[in-house]
Amino acid sequence: NAGVTQTPKFRVLKTGQSMTLLCAQDMNHEYMYWYRQDPGMGLRLIHYSVGEGTTAKGEVPDGYNVSRLKKQNFLLGLESAAPSQTSVYFCASSYLGDSAIYEQYFGPGTRLTVT
Amino acid sequence: ILNVEQSPQSLHVQEGDSTNFTCSFPSSNFYALHWYRWETAKSPEALFVMTLNGDEKKKGRISATLNTKEGYSYLYIKGSQPEDSATYLCAFRHAGGTSYGKLTFGQGTILTVHP
Numbered sequence: 332n333a334g335v336t337q338t339p340k341f342r343v344l345k346t347g348q349s350m351t352l353l354c355a356q357d358m359n360h361e362y363m364y365w366y367r368q369d370p371g372m373g374l375r376l377i378h379y380s381v382g383e384g385t386t387a388k389g390e391v392p393d394g395y396n397v398s399r400l401k402k403q404n405f406l407l408g409l410e411s412a413a414p415s416q417t418s419v420y421f422c423a424s425s426y427l428g429d430s431a432i433y434e435q436y437f438g439p440g441t442r443l444t445v446t
Numbered sequence: 447i448l449n450v451e452q453s454p455q456s457l458h459v460q461e462g463d464s465t466n467f468t469c470s471f472p473s474s475n476f477y478a479l480h481w482y483r484w485e486t487a488k489s490p491e492a493l494f495v496m497t498l499n500g501d502e503k504k505k506g507r508i509s510a511t512l513n514t515k516e517g518y519s520y521l522y523i524k525g526s527q528p529e530d531s532a533t534y535l536c537a538f539r540h541a542g543g544t545s546y547g548k549l550t551f552g553q554g555t556i557l558t559v560h561p
Contacts, residue, residue, distance in 0.1 A: 335489070362547050371455075373535065373553040374490075389548070421489070425547050433539065433547030434480070437489035 333357050335438035337422050343444045344412040352407040352441050354422030362425045363405040364389070364435065365397060367418040374421065380405055412445045419443070448472055450538045452552035459526050460560050466522045467555040469536030473517035477541040480549060481510055481521055484533040493521075493534075526559040533557070 338353045354363065361382050366374040376389030380399040394416060396408045405424075409416060419442050423435040451470045459465050471479065478497045482490040494503040499514040507524045523530055533556050537549035 364548070366551075371553055373450075374537075374551040376548060376550075379548060390550075427547070433478075433549075434492055434495060435547070435549060437491075439489050 335422055335424055335436050337420075337438040337441050339441060340439065341442045343446065344409075345446055346413060348412050349408070349410050350412065350443075351409075352420055352422075352443075354405045354407070354424075354438055355403055356405075356422075356424040356436070357403060358424060358426070358436065359402070360424035360426045360436070361402075362427070362433065363399065364423045364425075365395070365405065365407045366421045366423065367391065367416075368421060368440075369418050377407065377420075409443075412443075414445045417443060417445045448538060448540060448550040450536065450550050450552040452534075452536055452555050454555060455553065456556040456558070458558045458560065461526060461528060463526050463559075464522070464524045465526055465557065466520050467534065467557075469519045469521070469538075469552055471517050471519070471536070471538040471550075471552075472540070473515060475541045476514045476517075476538075478539040479512055479514075479519050480537040480539070481519070482535040482537065484535055484554070486532075490535060521555075523557070526557075528559045528561050531557055531559045 335356045364379040365377040378397040383402040422438040425433045425435045481493040484490040496512040501512040533554040535554045537551045
């Protein structure tokens with residue numbers, strides 16, 4: 332059981348370039364989330380998905396797009412990277428258990444620098 | 447936007463000291479309060495989930511309490527060890543029908559335990 336994995340671990344982009352971050356989970360979780368983590372800001376939700384084929388905006392969605400074509404994968408896209416998107420990106424997944432607790436399991440993070 | 451505040455932002459203690467920190471969250475529409483432990487270069491890992499006013503949870507030397515009426519939770523570490531050094535995050539889940547397990551995170555308390 333790999334849990335939640337993220338690809339790549341590190342990336343440096345130039346302003347205006349595009350890229351896609353991949354999150355994969357093997358726990359058959361319904362819900363998946365993308366966060367960004369900036370110093371002094373905690374984790375902020377970018378987008379989330381409640382199932383295959385569905386996505387929704389979180390707290391800070393501007394400049395990002397997402398897709399959930401398969402249940403196990405959640406992709407985060409940057410169409411035209413900006414220096415303000417320099418951050419560490421975390422993916423998480425959760426399931427709706429009997430207690431509806433929605434415990435979230437996190438990936439290892441992707442460190443993105445935009446120059 | 448839901449406000450989740452943690453204090454202090456950082457804490458330095460000596461090995462063997464006991465310590466505690468606070469998470470404040472909205473007292474209305476409460477559903478659950480999560481605590482995560484986040485070591486440098488690793489993923490956040492779940493410590494506790496609390497749902498009921500007066501809940502107390504314990505895992506080894508770490509314990510947590512919950513007061514939903516006044517909107518705060520305390521995390522206690524008894525006899526701190528250097529391996530307890532980490533960022534401790536709390537996250538609030540509100541009771542809205544379409545919350546889909548979304549969590550609002552505090553900015554974290556960075557704990558450093560000196561040998």
